Amino acid sequence: MNKTLMEKIANFVAGIKFDDIPTAILENALPCFIDGFGCMLAGALSPVTAIRASLASKSDREAHAFLPNPFMTDVPSAACINGISAHYEDFDDVSIVLRGHPSAVMVPTCLAVGEEQKSSGKKLLTAYIIGVDVADYIAKHINPEHYSIGWHSTSTLGIFGATAAASYLMGLTVPQMANALSIAASMSSGLKGNFGTMTKPYHAGLAAEQSIIATYLAAAGMEANTNIFDDPAGYRRAYAGEDMEKRDIPDLSWETSAFASSMLSLKPYPSCRGTHTAIDATLFLRETYDLKLEDIKKINVYVQPIAADIVTYERVERPSQGKFCMSYCVAAALLDGTVNLDHFSEAQIQRKDLRAVMDKTEMIVDLALSNGEYTDGTWKARVEIVLIDGRKHEKIIVDAKGEPSNPMSTKEIEQKFLQNANRVMDQSSANETLITLKNLTSIRNIMTLSTDIAQAMN
Amino acid sequence: MNKTLMEKIANFVAGIKFDDIPTAILENALPCFIDGFGCMLAGALSPVTAIRASLASKSDREAHAFLPNPFMTDVPSAACINGISAHYEDFDDVSIVLRGHPSAVMVPTCLAVGEEQKSSGKKLLTAYIIGVDVADYIAKHINPEHYSIGWHSTSTLGIFGATAAASYLMGLTVPQMANALSIAASMSSGLKGNFGTMTKPYHAGLAAEQSIIATYLAAAGMEANTNIFDDPAGYRRAYAGEDMEKRDIPDLSWETSAFASSMLSLKPYPSCRGTHTAIDATLFLRETYDLKLEDIKKINVYVQPIAADIVTYERVERPSQGKFCMSYCVAAALLDGTVNLDHFSEAQIQRKDLRAVMDKTEMIVDLALSNGEYTDGTWKARVEIVLIDGRKHEKIIVDAKGEPSNPMSTKEIEQKFLQNANRVMDQSSANETLITLKNLTSIRNIMTLSTDIAQAMN
Numbered sequence: 001m002n003k004t005l006m007e008k009i010a011n012f013v014a015g016i017k018f019d020d021i022p023t024a025i026l027e028n029a030l031p032c033f034i035d036g037f038g039c040m041l042a043g044a045l046s047p048v049t050a051i052r053a054s055l056a057s058k059s060d061r062e063a064h065a066f067l068p069n070p071f072m073t074d075v076p077s078a079a080c081i082n083g084i085s086a087h088y089e090d091f092d093d094v095s096i097v098l099r100g101h102p103s104a105v106m107v108p109t110c111l112a113v114g115e116e117q118k119s120s121g122k123k124l125l126t127a128y129i130i131g132v133d134v135a136d137y138i139a140k141h142i143n144p145e146h147y148s149i150g151w152h153s154t155s156t157l158g159i160f161g162a163t164a165a166a167s168y169l170m171g172l173t174v175p176q177m178a179n180a181l182s183i184a185a186s187m188s189s190g191l192k193g194n195f196g197t198m199t200k201p202y203h204a205g206l207a208a209e210q211s212i213i214a215t216y217l218a219a220a221g222m223e224a225n226t227n228i229f230d231d232p233a234g235y236r237r238a239y240a241g242e243d244m245e246k247r248d249i250p251d252l253s254w255e256t257s258a259f260a261s262s263m264l265s266l267k268p269y270p271s272c273r274g275t276h277t278a279i280d281a282t283l284f285l286r287e288t289y290d291l292k293l294e295d296i297k298k299i300n301v302y303v304q305p306i307a308a309d310i311v312t313y314e315r316v317e318r319p320s321q322g323k324f325c326m327s328y329c330v331a332a333a334l335l336d337g338t339v340n341l342d343h344f345s346e347a348q349i350q351r352k353d354l355r356a357v358m359d360k361t362e363m364i365v366d367l368a369l370s371n372g373e374y375t376d377g378t379w380k381a382r383v384e385i386v387l388i389d390g391r392k393h394e395k396i397i398v399d400a401k402g403e404p405s406n407p408m409s410t411k412e413i414e415q416k417f418l419q420n421a422n423r424v425m426d427q428s429s430a431n432e433t434l435i436t437l438k439n440l441t442s443i444r445n446i447m448t449l450s451t452d453i454a455q456a457m458n
Numbered sequence: 459m460n461k462t463l464m465e466k467i468a469n470f471v472a473g474i475k476f477d478d479i480p481t482a483i484l485e486n487a488l489p490c491f492i493d494g495f496g497c498m499l500a501g502a503l504s505p506v507t508a509i510r511a512s513l514a515s516k517s518d519r520e521a522h523a524f525l526p527n528p529f530m531t532d533v534p535s536a537a538c539i540n541g542i543s544a545h546y547e548d549f550d551d552v553s554i555v556l557r558g559h560p561s562a563v564m565v566p567t568c569l570a571v572g573e574e575q576k577s578s579g580k581k582l583l584t585a586y587i588i589g590v591d592v593a594d595y596i597a598k599h600i601n602p603e604h605y606s607i608g609w610h611s612t613s614t615l616g617i618f619g620a621t622a623a624a625s626y627l628m629g630l631t632v633p634q635m636a637n638a639l640s641i642a643a644s645m646s647s648g649l650k651g652n653f654g655t656m657t658k659p660y661h662a663g664l665a666a667e668q669s670i671i672a673t674y675l676a677a678a679g680m681e682a683n684t685n686i687f688d689d690p691a692g693y694r695r696a697y698a699g700e701d702m703e704k705r706d707i708p709d710l711s712w713e714t715s716a717f718a719s720s721m722l723s724l725k726p727y728p729s730c731r732g733t734h735t736a737i738d739a740t741l742f743l744r745e746t747y748d749l750k751l752e753d754i755k756k757i758n759v760y761v762q763p764i765a766a767d768i769v770t771y772e773r774v775e776r777p778s779q780g781k782f783c784m785s786y787c788v789a790a791a792l793l794d795g796t797v798n799l800d801h802f803s804e805a806q807i808q809r810k811d812l813r814a815v816m817d818k819t820e821m822i823v824d825l826a827l828s829n830g831e832y833t834d835g836t837w838k839a840r841v842e843i844v845l846i847d848g849r850k851h852e853k854i855i856v857d858a859k860g861e862p863s864n865p866m867s868t869k870e871i872e873q874k875f876l877q878n879a880n881r882v883m884d885q886s887s888a889n890e891t892l893i894t895l896k897n898l899t900s901i902r903n904i905m906t907l908s909t910d911i912a913q914a915m916n
Contacts (some may be wrong), residue, residue: 047906051678055671058533071482074515149698155644186613186657187664189647194693199682202675206645213513217660220509234651238608241699 003251005229006142011251012175013130013164018122018441021129021254027439028259029129031413032093034437035266036086036103038337038420040066041433042270043088044457046424048198050207053081063112064450066424066457073111076209079162082108083205087154089341090323091270091420095258099147100154102264104204106131109162113169114446120270120301123441127165129259134162137252139231145240147192153204155190156239162211167383169348170455172219175226182224184214196324262404266413271322274307275329276400277381282333283394284387291334291393293357298386299334301326302366307379311363318332319344330383331357340419385425410429461709462686463599470710471588471622476580476619477671478799479587479712484899486717490870493724494544494561495877498524499891500728500799501546502915503881506656508883511539521570523884524797524915533569533570534667534674537620541663547799549728553716555857557605558612562662562721564589567620567669572904579901586740587621587717595620595685595710603698605650613648613661614697620669622836629795630677633684633852640682642672643693654782707793720862722750726870727797729780732789734858740815742853743750749792750799750811751815753845757792759784760824769821779800788841789815798877827854883904887914896898 002013020275043049044066053067056077063069063078066085073081086092086104091105106128114124135157139146161269167177187210190203205295218224228234250256262360269279278301287293303311303326313325322328322344331354332339342348369380399406408416414434421430432451436443441451461469501507502524513527514535521536523529524543531539544550544562551561564586593615597604605611621642625635645668648661676682686692708714716722727737738757743749761769761784771783780786784793789812790797800806827838842852857864861866866874870891879888891911894901901907 048680051680054678055674119825149699150691182652182655183657183660186610186649186652186661187647189645189684191644191692191696193686193689194640194644194683194695195691196681197640197682199641202641202680203644216513217509220512222506222656222660224507224655225652228649228651230650233608233653234649238651239647241607353726 003446005227006178006181007102008252009137009164009181010174013134013168013177014174016126016130018126021126021444022029024258024261025129025254025257025259028123028263029125029132029408030258030440032103032264032266033107033125033128033440034067034417035093035413036432036435037166038417039089039092039104040082040086040107041425042420042423043085043090043343043354044144044294046085046088046201048088048201049081050200052084052202056081058070062207063115064454066450066453072440075116076212077118077437079108079112079212080205082111082128082140083208084201086360087201089270090272091341093267094265094273095132096134096265097258098139098153098157099142099143100152100158101204102132102154102158104137105135105154105158105162105207106165108205110169111446112208113166113212115450118167118445118447119169121440121446123169124446125440129168129257130168131165132160132254132259132264133257134164134311136258137256140249141229142236142240149193149241152190152192152195152200152203155207156188158204159184159188159207159211159214161215162208166212166215167218170215170219172215176218178226178394179222179224180215180218182226182228182383183217183222184211185228186224188212188235188239237387241360260384262451263407265403265404266408268401268408268412268416269329270341271329271339272324274303274311274379275326276402277379277397278303278326278383279329279333279339280382280401281395282330283337284397285383285393286334289393291385295387295389296360296385299330299357299361300384300386301330301361301383302369302384303363303364304378304380305365305367306367308363308365319346319349322349324382326363328354330361341423352421358431402431427454432456460686463500463596463787464636464639464684466710467592467595467622467631469640470660471626472594472632472633474584474626476584479584482719483587483712483715483717484583486721486728487583487590488898489868490561490717490722490724491565491583491586491898492875492892493551493871494565495895496875497547497550497562498540498565499883500878500881501659502551504546504659506540506546506659507543509656510542512662514539518618521573524908524910524911527538533574534670536571537566538663538667539672540569541666541677544664544894545659547728547800548730549725551725551883552723552731553590553594554723555601555716556597556611556615557601558610558616559662560590560616561613563593563612563616563665564623565618566663567666568623568627569904570666570910571624571670574626576903577627579898579904581627582904583898585627586848588626588720589619589623589712589717590717591715592622593864594716595714597709599687599705600694600698608701609697610648610650610653610661613665614646616662617642617646617665617669617672620666621672624670624673625676628673628677630673634676636684637680637682638673638676640684640686641667641675641680643686644682645695646697715816721865722865723862724860724861724871726874727787728799728867729787729797730782731858732761732769732837733784734860735837735855736761736784736841737787737791737797738851738855738859739841740788740796742855743841743851744792744795747851750841753847754818754843756844757788757815757819757844758842758844759788759819759821760842761821762827762836762838763823763825764838765839766821766823773879774807775874777804777807780807781851784821785816785819786812788819798901827849852853872875890914907908
C-alpha cells in the first residue's frame with residue numbers, strides 16, 4: 001500500500017538521529033540558522049514585535065522572548081514574538097520551493113520549544129533542519145498553485161515544518177505527530193493580501209505560535225484526521241483551489257533535503273528579493289568604472305514582470321517603502337557601495353544625494369530578459385548607466401548574491417550577523433554571540449544560550 | 459463610490475445602539491443566546507475542553523472558563539475553552555446562510571470579552587447579534603463555494619463575526635475594527651477534513667480565541683489591508699477557490715438580520731441535523747399509531763443524498779458515533795419518545811432493545827424525495843414502518859423541529875436549556891441560571907453572571 005503524505009513525514013521525522021545526518025547538510029544548515037537568528041535580533045525593536053509583546057503575559061515557564069527588555073513568557077508567545085522580529089526587516093532567508101521564508105518560522109519555534117525542553121544544540125539544529133525540509137516537502141506537493149492563489153506560504157506551510165520540529169523536540173510518538181500536523185492543517189493561515197502591512201511579519205510569528213499549540217494539543221491527546229493531506233476533503237483541495245493531481249514526489253529523505261547540496265537563499269541586503277539582482281549589477285558597475293555622479297544622465301533598470309509586481313514603490317515616504325523601491329535601492333548601492341539596515345531609517349530616506357540619483361533612475365519591465373517568457377521565481381535584471389557624453393555601461397545579473405548558485409561567503413554571512421546583532425547589543429556581545437552560535441552543536445542545554453543573549457541585550 | 463465590503467461592515471457595527479435594535483430581533487436573538495449558553499454548559503465536561511484547558515494558565519485577568527472546577531485564565535483562552543464546549547455535543551444552533559454554527563463561536567467570545575470589559579447585558583446581547591449577522595453577511599458573499607471546497611465556516615467565517623463582536627465590546631474605532639477584521643482574515647482556518655474528530659469542536663474555540671487576539675492586536679496598533687475582502691489578492695480568491703463574481707448583496711442592516719423574522723435553526727436533539735427529520739417522523743408515527751415492537755417487521759428511512767453523506771455510521775461502537783447513525787437515532791425515538799444527551803453514553807449504546815430496533819432499520823437514499831434533484835441544505839425524510847401483518851405506516855417530514863419554519867417553542871427551548879445545564883449543576887441552580895439569562899438585558903455588569911454560574915458549578 002502506498003504511504004500517505006502524512007506517513008511519509010511522520011515516519012521520516014520519528015527516525016531521525018543527529019549522528020545520521022550527512023555532514024554536508026549540517027554544514028549548509030548551520031549558517032542559515034545563524035542568519036535567521038541574526039535577523040531575529042535585527043527586528044527585535046520592531047513596532048510589530050512590541051505590539052504582540054504587549055499582549056504576552058509574564059510567565060514562569062522557561063522561555064525567553066529576546067526583547068530589548070527580555071521577560072519570560074509562555075512558549076507559544078515567545079515563538080510568535082521572535083518570529084515577527086525575524087521577518088520584520090525582510091532580511092531573512094528564502095526557499096524557492098516554499099516560496100517563502102522558512103527560518104523566520106523555524107528558528108523561533110525551535111528556540112522556544114528547545115528552551116522549554118532543555119534541548120541540546122545538536123537536537124536544536126536537527127529540529128531546525130526537519131522544519132525547513134518538512135515545509136519544503138509539503139510545498140512540493142501543493143506549490144505553485146497554493147502560493148499563486150494568495151497564500152503566504154511562509155505561514156501556511158511554515159506551520160507544518162514548525163509543527164514537525166516542535167513534535168521532534170517534544171518527543172511525540174508517530175501517531176501524536178500525525179495528529180499535531182493535522183491539527184496544524186486546521187490552523188494554517190496567512191494571506192498575501194496583507195503584504196505591505198504590519199500583518200506580513202506577523203504571519204511568521206503566527207505560524208510559529210500555532211505550530212507549538214498544535215503540538216501541545218496533540219501531546220495532550222487531541223485527535224484529528226491523520227490523512228488530512230491526501231483526504232479528498234482535506235488540505236490540498238481547500239488550499240490549492242482544486243483537487244491536486246497526484247505528483248510523483250520522492251519520499252522525504254536526506255537526499256532530497258533543502259540543505260543536501262546548498263544553503264537556502266540568503267539575503268545580503270535587507271530589501272525585497274526583487275531588488276537584489278539590480279543592486280548587484282549596480283555594485284558591479286560602481287566597482288568596474290570610475291563613475292562620477294555629475295557625468296550620469298540616466299540609470300535604466302530592466303526587470304522581469306515578477307519584480308515589477310512586487311517592487312512597487314516609486315517614491316519613499318516611509319522607511320519600509322524603501323525596501324520595495326527600485327530607484328532607492330539602486331541609489332544606495334551606487335552612492336554607498338552597499339545596501340544595509342541603516343538605509344531604511346527616517347534620516348536616510350531624506351538624503352538629497354540619494355534623491356538626486358533616484359530622479360535619474362527608472363525601472364522598466366523587459367520581457368526580453370526572459371526571452372519573452374514570464375519566468376516566475378527568477379529575478380534576472382539588467383542595469384544600464386547612460387552617461388552625458390553618450391557612453392553606456394551595462395551589466396546583467398542572473399543569480400543575485402545569496403542564491404544557492406551564487407552563495408554568500410562565510411565571512412559575508414558573519415558580517416551580516418554582526419551588523420544585525422549590533423542593533424540590540426554592543427559589538428563585543430555580538431562577537432560572543434556569533435561564536436556561541438557557530439559552536440551550537442556543542443551546547444548541552446540551549447537554555448544557557450538564551451540566558452547569555454538576554455544578558456547581552458540588557 | 460461604492461463602499462467596500464469592509465466599510466459596509468465596520469460602518470454598520472460602529473453605528474449600533476441597543477435602543478435602535480428592532481424588538482423582534484431582540485426577541486428572536488435572546489432564545490438563541492440562551493440555547494448557545496446551554497450547549498456550552500452541556501459540553502463543559504468534554505475531553506476536548508479538558509485538553510485545551512490543560513494548556514491554559516491561571517491568570518489574574520477577569521475571565522472565567524466555565525469548567526467543573528472553574529479557574530481564571532486569559533480572555534482568549536477562556537473563549538477557546540468555552541467555544542469547544544459549546545460545539546462538542548453537536549447540539550448547538552445552525553445558520554443555513556453560514557452553513558455553520560454561529561452561537562458556538564459568538565456566545566463564548568462575547569462572554570469572555572464582555573467580562574473583561576465589564577459590559578452590560580444589553581451590550582452583550584447586541585454584540586452577540588452583531589457577531590451572528592456579520593458572519594452571515596460575509597457568508598452571503600462567499601458561500602456556497604467556500605463551504606463546498608472544504609472550509610468549516612463555523613470557524614473560518616465565524617472568526618469575522620466574533621471579531622466584529624469583540625471590536626464592538628472593546629469600543630474600537632472604525633479603522634481599528636477594519637484592521638481587526640483584516641488581521642482575522644490572516645488567521646481564518648478550519649478544515650471540514652477534520653470533521654468526525656476532536657478537532658471539529660476545537661474549530662469553534664479556535665475562531666473565538668483568534669478573533670479576540672486579532673481585536674487586541676488592532677487595538678494595540680497593528681495594521682493590515684483594510685480592503686482584504688475585495689482585494690483581488692485577498693480573502694475571496696484564496697478562500698473560495700476562484701475570483702468571486704460581484705454579487706448584488708444589500709447593505710448590512712437590521713432588515714437583513716438573521717434574527718429579523720425568525721430564530722436560527724435550533725436543534726431539539728443532540729445528533730446530526732441530518733437525522734432530525736427522520737426522528738420527527740418516527741416520533742409522529744409513535745404518537746399516532748399503537749405500535750408494538752413485536753409487530754414491526756422493518757423500518758425504512760428514506761433520505762436525501764446530503765443526509766447519507768453525513769450520517770455515515772451503520773453501527774455504534776462509540777457514543778459519539780450514535781450522533782451520526784440513523785438507525786440508532788430512530789430506535790431511540792421509537793423506544794423512548796425522545797433523543798437526548800443521555801442516549802450518547804457507553805451504557806445506552808449497549809442497550810439490547812435499541813439494538814433490536816436498529817437491526818430492523820435501514821437508511822435508503824431516495825432521489826424522489828427531492829424530485830430527483832439533489833437539494834443541498836434541506837433534510838427532507840420519509841419513515842416507513844412495515845408491520846408483520848403487511849400494513850405500512852409512513853410519514854414525510856420536510857422541515858425538522860427547530861427550523862425557522864417549524865420553530866421550537868419557548869417551553870421546549872427552556873427544557874433543553876435545563877437538560878443541558880443539568881450536566882454541570884443541580885436542578886435549582888439550572889433554574890436560577892435560566893432566569894438570570896432570560897433577564898440578560900437587565901444585568902449591569904455581566905461579570906456577576908459568570909461568578910454566579912461558576913459558584914453554581916462548584
